[in-house]
Amino acid sequence: MQTIENSLLQVSVDENGAGMNHLVSQTENFDYLQTDDKQETVSIAFSGIDHDNNWALDLPWTVVDKGDARVSLTLIDTPESYKKFPYHFEVMVTYTIEGNQVKVSFLLKNNSNKEMPFSLELNVPIIAGWDSEKAVNSVILKNEDDHTITIEPTDFKVEISEKQIDFVSNKIKLAGETKQNLELSFTIA
Template sequence: MTTTISNSKLSASIKHAGAELFSIKDNQNNEYIWEGNPDFWGKHSPVLFPIVGTLKNNTYIIKEKEYQLPRHGFARDMEFELIEKTENKAIFSLKSSEETLKKYPFEFELQLIYTLTENSLNLEYKITNNSNEKMPFSIGAHPAIALPGNFEDYALQFEKEEELKYYLLENDLISSKTKVLKTVNNEVSLNYDLFKNDALIFKTLDSKSLNILKNSKPYVKVDYKDFPSLGIWTKENAPFICIEPWLGYSDTDENTGDLYKKEGILILDENKKISVKFSITIL
């Protein structure tokens, strides 16, 4: 099943499977979300929960018991319930179940709230800990912005002038090796060589938004003020770029497995909730 919301400037369509955004169109019918061709990457904009990235040996420990979670967790592969719908807003919910408790021993509710305002799609993640104990988790976004035409006609323009230090992945884990993304006027021209070692992982950034430029003109803006970390990724020769606001990231090789002590993890108190937002604006 799918749900579509709209206003005078945009429409957005969301699959109930994973509550995954798969389309943003303007009123000229231009598409801004990657089509999901499995020859490159068969997803569009999955939610990453209750982890972001990869666990060492895909394993973690809670109270001396081992659990397994796949890369980026399980929420993206589960059916969400549509619990509210208006013309320009849709709210989807995923609640813990017997199935999730086998992988992640916490009672929770995850809501994805999509709202169109003018030429922006605002996405809110609302996480509630319904357990009687502290709940460790990460949450992240993975929207793939479609880049029609020549990939090298596009550039990323960061909000602030800063040293763009990113961490390299080794066997899907974050290594201690870093590089610095060179900029000119806060801009980075896109080319596939940037991603020959997989995603660019920024643990922290001063910039809380970036513009995607097409032939030096504004194309799409992503705002992520609630998210300290950012991933940027594409596949060789694929006509998209993923701009991924994160709270959390992959394990390092030194990780002990204790989820409460994982680098970048959030700890939500019992019977508390947290909300974080980001937006995609068509320029």
């Protein structure tokens, strides 16, 4: 588990899957991902690569950069993944805390010399007692205690169900030896 923080927020990221496990207000000592009996996780999925497996959970992530308020993890293809998805790729996710905001940035790299299809999702659970509301260019989660998370998906399509919000960027096609950046942010109030 990697923990980053500033005076307002503390975020914990699990190296297994690179998901955000804790989003804590330092001033209120309140974890936005905790219920009375369960710790939730904001998870990453590569749904379009292999429908039977979530490679974001199955493949090893490596911490490549760490500071007080940021952490970057990288996932690189393996010989086993190449058998099912014949491309050399790298995905870097960076969590950065700035004030009361957590920015989540993805860098997708196609290290092959041919076009590579790719799909990326960030799955945010809707915790019991929280309501979701879709606004222009954002999703707002609010609970009865007036804790609020505003999520701004710069590069993602939003799909809301009863249990979770999926931020999806599918049908990405990266030309050989190219890269693409995707970003979203969580603002806490």
